[in-house]
Amino acid sequence: DTEVTQTPKHLVMGMTNKKSLKCEQHMGHRAMYWYKQKAKKPPELMFVYSYEKLSINESVPSRFSPECPNSSLLNLHLHALQPEDSALYLCASSQAGGRGTDTQYFGPGTRLTVL
Amino acid sequence: AQTVTQSQPEMSVQEAETVTLSCTYDTSESDYYLFWYKQPPSRQMILVIRQEAYKQQNATENRFSVNFQKAAKSFSLKISDSQLGDAAMYFCAYFLGNEKLTFGTGTRLTIIP
Numbered sequence: 174d175t176e177v178t179q180t181p182k183h184l185v186m187g188m189t190n191k192k193s194l195k196c197e198q199h200m201g202h203r204a205m206y207w208y209k210q211k212a213k214k215p216p217e218l219m220f221v222y223s224y225e226k227l228s229i230n231e232s233v234p235s236r237f238s239p240e241c242p243n244s245s246l247l248n249l250h251l252h253a254l255q256p257e258d259s260a261l262y263l264c265a266s267s268q269a270g271g272r273g274t275d276t277q278y279f280g281p282g283t284r285l286t287v288l
Numbered sequence: 289a290q291t292v293t294q295s296q297p298e299m300s301v302q303e304a305e306t307v308t309l310s311c312t313y314d315t316s317e318s319d320y321y322l323f324w325y326k327q328p329p330s331r332q333m334i335l336v337i338r339q340e341a342y343k344q345q346n347a348t349e350n351r352f353s354v355n356f357q358k359a360a361k362s363f364s365l366k367i368s369d370s371q372l373g374d375a376a377m378y379f380c381a382y383f384l385g386n387e388k389l390t391f392g393t394g395t396r397l398t399i400i401p
Contacts, residue, residue, distance in 0.1 A: 204387060206387075213377075213394075214393070214394075215379055215391035215392065215393060215394055216333070216391060218388060218389070221387045221388075223387065228387065229387060229388070261331055263333060265333075269387075275321045275338075275383050275385060276321075276323070276335060276338055277383075277389055278335065279325075279332060279333035279334070280332070281330070281331060281332040282331045282332065282333075284331070
């Protein structure tokens with residue numbers, strides 16, 4: 174089973190709202206990722222969690238706040254977003270450490286629209 | 289820094305025919321991984337095929353195969369017997385093992401019935 178699930182599928186929010194995106198995997202993976210993807214562009218890495226600790230933050234604005242409550246769950250908390258933050262947000266997971274742990278498996282994404 | 293280049297923004301192929309998507313990359317490393325991901329209109333990024341750089345044998349997965357030329361830093365994807373369900377954006381990606389996946393700009397593949 175290589176399934177990564179994401180909720181919600183679609184989200185519309187105002188610039189003053191607070192919302193959260195959720196990602197879940199049950200493959201025993203210990204690395205989880207958030208990507209942002211604009212239309213017709215490749216995904217851009219935002220954050221990486223490895224063994225529930227934040228290991229990479231690609232200089233993402235503080236209005237995006239990641240959280241990894243346990244090894245299966247990854248959240249992205251959103252606050253005071255801008256219209257240019259509208260995009261597809263993809264979650265991925267992989268094993269962490271060692272050869273053969275390279276492959277990232279992606280969820281179906283959350284389409285976010287900021288009004 | 290590693291870069292991945294996909295020089296074909298769009299490609300089209302007749303159903304049941306064969307098509308090859310190009311990818312080149314730039315790296316000074318010798319041990320790394322290469323991937324092709326497919327993203328259909330449903331948006332899910334689906335792994336198509338994976339290649340380990342230290343393996344000389346080209347990876348294959350059913351109708352999908354790669355031509356990996358390490359010295360030339362080339363990693364093309366061949367799709368045989370194209371099907372309507374193959375229509376998607378295809379991304380080539382490079383991975384060094386530091387958790388960062390570097391994507392190319394993508395090739396949009398259209399299948400003509």
